[in-house]
Each structure stands twice: as C-alpha cells, then as structure tokens.
Amino acid sequence: MDVADQLVRAAAAGDVTSVARQLERGAAVDAPDSRGRTALDVAAGQGHAGVVRLLVDAGADPEQRAGEYKESTPLCLAAIRGHTAVVGALLDAGARTGAQGRMGFVPLVLAATAGNAGYPETVDLLLDRGADVDAVMKHKSAVDWAAGFGQDRMVRRLLSRGATLTARLRP
Structure with missing residues (x-):
C-alpha cells in the first residue's frame, strides 16, 4: 500500500493520530489514493471533523473535487450527510457556500x-x-x-x- 493509500485509509477511519503521522512522514496532503480519492474527500464524507481540521491545517484544498466521480466538493459531501462539525471546519478553512463542483451543487x-x-x-x-x-x-x-x-x-x-x-x- 503506497503512502497516499495509507493516508486516505487513516482518514476514512477517523484516525487523527495516524493521519498526523502520515503527514509527518511526508505524505502529500491532497494526493489521491489508488481509487482517486483524497484524505479530505473521504474524511468529509464520513464526518471526521478532527481529521478534516488536521488536513486543512496541513494545506488540503477545502474546495478540491471530491466524490467517487469528482462531481462534488468536501463541503457538499458533508452537507448532504448532515456532518455539521465538518461543514464548520470547511467553512473555517475558507470553503465557499455557493454552487460548486462539476454538477453545481x-x-x-x-x-x-x-x-x-x-x-x-x-x-x-x-x-x-x-x-x-x-x-x-x-x-x-x-x-x-x-x-x-x-x-x-x-x-x-x-x-x-x-x-x-x-x-x-x-x-
């Protein structure tokens, strides 16, 4: 498993310690894993606010394309699932609230x-x-x-x- 896969896997699990460790070891914060997903993408969609905050503090782009087909954004993924704390973290990081992503969500x-x-x-x-x-x-x-x-x-x-x-x- 390469570094990006490890980072995304830790983010998906909501493991702040492991995400921090991967970043300290030089993992690129916005690098996609073998499925094309980034750590911020999966953490936002799964409601892991602590991981989201860590990733945006490390420089992750809060407006990156997200979702299985890159049709969305982390903010949209969090909003559609009611992950209020994640929405707050992304707004704190400068995410816009207007239409976004390829689909204009x-x-x-x-x-x-x-x-x-x-x-x-x-x-x-x-x-x-x-x-x-x-x-x-x-x-x-x-x-x-x-x-x-x-x-x-x-x-x-x-x-x-x-x-x-x-x-x-x-x-």
Whole structure:
C-alpha cells in the first residue's frame, strides 16, 4: 500500500493520530489514493471533523473535487450527510457556500433536502455563516426543493430564515 493509500485509509477511519503521522512522514496532503480519492474527500464524507481540521491545517484544498466521480466538493459531501462539525471546519478553512463542483451543487440545498427531513443544524450553520438562503440549484432554491419533497418543517425553517418560495410553488 503506497503512502497516499495509507493516508486516505487513516482518514476514512477517523484516525487523527495516524493521519498526523502520515503527514509527518511526508505524505502529500491532497494526493489521491489508488481509487482517486483524497484524505479530505473521504474524511468529509464520513464526518471526521478532527481529521478534516488536521488536513486543512496541513494545506488540503477545502474546495478540491471530491466524490467517487469528482462531481462534488468536501463541503457538499458533508452537507448532504448532515456532518455539521465538518461543514464548520470547511467553512473555517475558507470553503465557499455557493454552487460548486462539476454538477453545481449548492450545500444549503443538499443539507435542507437530504434524508427524510433535511439536517436543520447544518442548514442553520450554513445560513449563519453567509450562505444565500435563496441560492439556486437546477433552477430551484432550498425552500423550493424542500416543498417539492414535502418537507414541511424544513420549509417553515427556511421561510423563517428569509427564504422566498417561487410563484409556481405557492399555494
């Protein structure tokens, strides 16, 4: 197993000590493993906030392409899984909140609509840190998507934070 594979494996396990050791031994912080994934990519997606902080402190690019097909970013991976602490760490590292990745994903839309009810704490953090409540992904904002999915609590939360439903979705 090469150095990049070891680093990514330690990051996937959430092993801060092992990640630090690999970096001290000279592992390149953004080097992809044999599957094309980076340590930040997998740590963000799996919710390992301590590892994410260590990696960005070591120079990992918080806006690197991430995901199995490089279609996303670490922030989007964390947002869609409701990993609020990871979202905070990436925002602290300078990750943008607007549309990103090859697919133009909007972290707020992902956090608001993932799962059965979205992730309210992640949504609040993104909004508190400057995300545009009316940012659009595929021609719809987070509140439009949540309304379309029947996520009434999230719709109320977003409306209370200043979101505006589009005309065609209003009752």
